[in-house]
Amino acid sequence: MTQDPRRLLALRNQRWAKSRLFCLRSRRFSAFFWRRVWHDRLPVLAGHLAYVSLLSIVPLLAVVFSVLSWLPRFSYFRRQFELFMFSNFVPETEIAFRYHFSLFVKNASKTTSIGLLMLVLLALLLIAAIDENMNHIWRCRGQRKWLKTITMYSIVLGVVPLLVGGSLLLSSQIQGWALWHYELVSSLGGGLLELLPYLLSLGGILLLYKVVPNIYVRWQHALLGATLAALLFEVAKEGFGYYIAHFGTYKSIYGALAGIPILMIWLYMSWLVVLLGAEFTATLGEWQLNRTLRGRKPRLPG
Template identity: 45%
Template sequence: DEDNMTTLAGNLAYVSLLSLVPLVAVVFALFAAFPMFSDVSILLRHFIFANFLPATGDVIQRYIEQFVANSNKMTAVGACGLIVTALLLMYSIDSALNTIWRSKRARPKIYSFAVYWMILTLGPLLAGASLAISSYLLSLRWASDLNTVIDNVLRIFPLLLSWISFWLLYSIVPTIRVPNRDAIVGAFVAALLFEAGKKGFALYITMFPSYQLIYGVLAVIPILFVWVYWTWCIVLLGAEITVTLGEYRKLKQAAEQEEDDEP
């Protein structure tokens, strides 16, 4: 494990848990700033916890919403601290992915901040817009003859959203140019593993409730940590696949060039 992928995943999981409440607070504050997304923000909360957290998402949702409600009472200095903590997660993701890509080139600080802020602002807004579209499709199913088509679209919507999210992550964050087709393939593999892992993890928790027997009401803590760690393993594995595709192509081209140069 030359890139120490499991160690990177552990670091990202730790930072993610520290940044989870600040990140959610910043995202929902952005939705509050746009009245047009007031209804969508509620749908987005349910969508995130239903599709990105396994089994115990409802319990985790209650705790996080309680923490976020408490964070709304903070002063301006505390709010700035929340934003800095959320940006810390962005920096950790940036550092981990560029380690996998073995990129030594550093972005200007201003540019890095702009990229992180764009992810924090445009990401939730795009998710809200896509969720609004899916809600519109859901309303059409009762008034059209396209019920089967719309049902199929809604069924694969979480997979498509994960695929697009991973593709953007692998395309934008590295400081070197990433071939688009490599990013698409790596993102698709990561999205499939994420959806399969989500269902498998939920099945494990349901069939083997050992965490709940041992930890009781605190079982949500190790479950959340294991799931976040597993998620980052999938994200970094998709990045490794993306890098490997590019390196394989370069080696193949070099071998073909050597064959052409031989007399």
């Protein structure tokens, strides 16, 4: 039985029209997204966060390890945490950074109560900078209630380290089980261990996009933005690690101080990726709002 040629032509034209409409909307969304990136000066914000992170990362780790010290077998968790963090988030330089960070955190843990208070304040400096920049991207002009602010800061300083400790405990149990069932793990779930850094990055960034902005963020938008940021983070990690391994001219220039610019560049790249994902998430929300309120132009601050 032959179909009507006119009906086939109409279906073909309908599909072509839908494809053109999708391409047109994608191009407009991309243009709007990059206008927001340019207007919000994301490279400048990433540089600011990288500088604040350089000042606050040691106090923040000291606070995190202080919270983790409440857990049993803390020394084992700490070694696992350091090994996982530096091998997956500071490419090709984990040995040197693990030594120096362990030394810094060890010295910081010997401070007095006043010194510990200063460490907490420095750690809060980084969280406050993240809070300010995220709300700038989401165009949040109102002030967050103090109770919500305390809750958000407590999640970052208290709940997150406990979750990390719990995940490390679970990981150790899984690894112990995998040693006894090596063939089964190799055939079924060997690739899942390679996905663990990506999944942890995705979960952390998703929580950042959902909790920090002083505005309602849909889970779908936060998940899409976190997925994009986590993918870019893995690509940046591989690319930066390849550069460090094969184009080590920085060592001949900086010598023993080569670790400082490496850390600064990596912090800058990491924050740029996180901010790009946040901008993408915020753009999704505003784009949907503009489609709902037809005729309304996208608003840029200032």
